[in-house]
Amino acid sequence: MALVMDREALAAFLERDFGQVAGDFAVDRADEAGVTLRLRVAERHLRPGGTVSGPAMFGLADVAVYLAILSRIGPVALAVTVNCSIDFMRKPAAGRDVLAEARLLKLGRVLAVGDVLLFSEGVAEPVARAGMTYSIPKG
Amino acid sequence: MALVMDREALAAFLERDFGQVAGDFAVDRADEAGVTLRLRVAERHLRPGGTVSGPAMFGLADVAVYLAILSRIGPVALAVTVNCSIDFMRKPAAGRDVLAEARLLKLGRVLAVGDVLLFSEGVAEPVARAGMTYSIPKG
């Protein structure tokens, strides 16, 4: 499947349409295999004890797969998250960004499905895994 | 199963141990049937367009079931979220708080399982549904 938005186009989209959270994220990679999205971990993403919060990891997984979809269909359609199943497997390492490696498994007319692994930067074992389903509106 | 923390005790726990996010939430109810947790919706919970964000709904569901567990076992143990499967079914109504109705389905020695329905206040049909699993450490 050809890429219709590359890394720069996805980053510009985030900046323009997700201004509120765009500063949280950086698009590290976007190619035919998928998207790597970085959570620039800051104070507001942490739980007491200094670990990255569940909602911050959920949001990272969600935006990563969303961008993987847009990289194939462009910024025209507004995909809506309909299901997420996420496994929290390890405590993220303190003081490190979290990287999401997202891939698209299905891009249908109505539904798109992707999955994603989350890693503390520089650590081999994943901190979380998620499967995400999106509804793609007509148009 | 008897309640070991009531509404006031859960609210005090949130205040003390979740200071960073305690202002987001209010414990509306805690009884043998479960816990109702309110997300006091504010600007920081919204996506462009004014709807409550996915991470804010995830966080609400997570804290609601977490408190339902603590209401039975007390604040001694530190339960850890291991899995969440969440269905986003309808767009939350603008300008309304979101209420989470959580119930506990299993409280084992090692794992606890609960589920939760999320509603825009005053609207009958749920905006989201989640099943949550927690690991309960020894001690």
Place this chain on the structure above:
Amino acid sequence: MALVMDREALAAFLERDFGQVAGDFAVDRADEAGVTLRLRVAERHLRPGGTVSGPAMFGLADVAVYLAILSRIGPVALAVTVNCSIDFMRKPAAGRDVLAEARLLKLGRVLAVGDVLLFSEGVAEPVARAGMTYSIPKG
């Protein structure tokens, strides 16, 4: 939401369109609150040790929510399961049927979402819980 297929209509549908597995199931109840479907537990549903197998419980949950959808939209459309998240919480009791209590949480134009609790007959605590999403084809 009005019921367009009652218990007898659902049972007849199962018999006609799911002949291969119809003998596994009985529709105990179908009303506006949802559907109760019974797995008539037989040798072929058991794992070694005599407990009901995971696939048998998955199939029961799937058919129960599917019938809850059909009870509202009739037998015309062919809904397709797109996602299931199932929690296995307790070992089913030996020598008892398993009952699925399914309810519909959303019935949209494109997607339907339901959830279901599974019980060993006569036992109060659920053996499993599932959330199910179905795609509803045009027509």
Place this chain on the structure above:
Amino acid sequence: MALVMDREALAAFLERDFGQVAGDFAVDRADEAGVTLRLRVAERHLRPGGTVSGPAMFGLADVAVYLAILSRIGPVALAVTVNCSIDFMRKPAAGRDVLAEARLLKLGRVLAVGDVLLFSEGVAEPVARAGMTYSIPKG
């Protein structure tokens, strides 16, 4: 992580401890990257129309990740499935076996997490994806 059971050992284990369903499956591969398990599709796995049933795909995913766990810890412990989230993405091709490619993402003292992609043999795009969590009893 070293392999403590190889392809032959897993196949022998299936034969001995899962006699009832052992004929359904063949262990095609077991190495440090994971396990490939084959569903030898037969009449009893089909839905009307000739497609592989949801319960048969669920069972394949479950046994595949289960064997991936045993390949690391050996046949001593009895792991129990606690959660499965499965996405059904495409209709399996008629007349072909289904292959499950399972990998282990976490092997903790208490919980193991794996995921799995299911393919119709010879078809590049996956028919289903699942994340599975198992509880590992003491011993």
